[in-house]
Amino acid sequence: MxxxxxxxxxxERIQETEDIKEETDGDKILHTKYISQCDKNTSIRQDSQVALGSMNESEL
Structure with missing residues (x-):
């Protein structure tokens, strides 16, 4: 249940986001670019944290 x-x-949430996407084309493009930029930043940050973590461990 x-x-x-x-x-x-x-x-329902997916449907809502679909509706929002359809509302405005110009904003949609900007919004999508912004989101993908955020995703890139997040993954870069995670990669560097992993690199730093492994460096610190090898120094010990």
């Missing part, structure tokens, strides 16, 4: 509810809210 709980799983079904979770799946439903997830699909």
């Amino acid at each position: 709980e799983e079904e509810r979770k799946q439903q809210t997830q699909s």
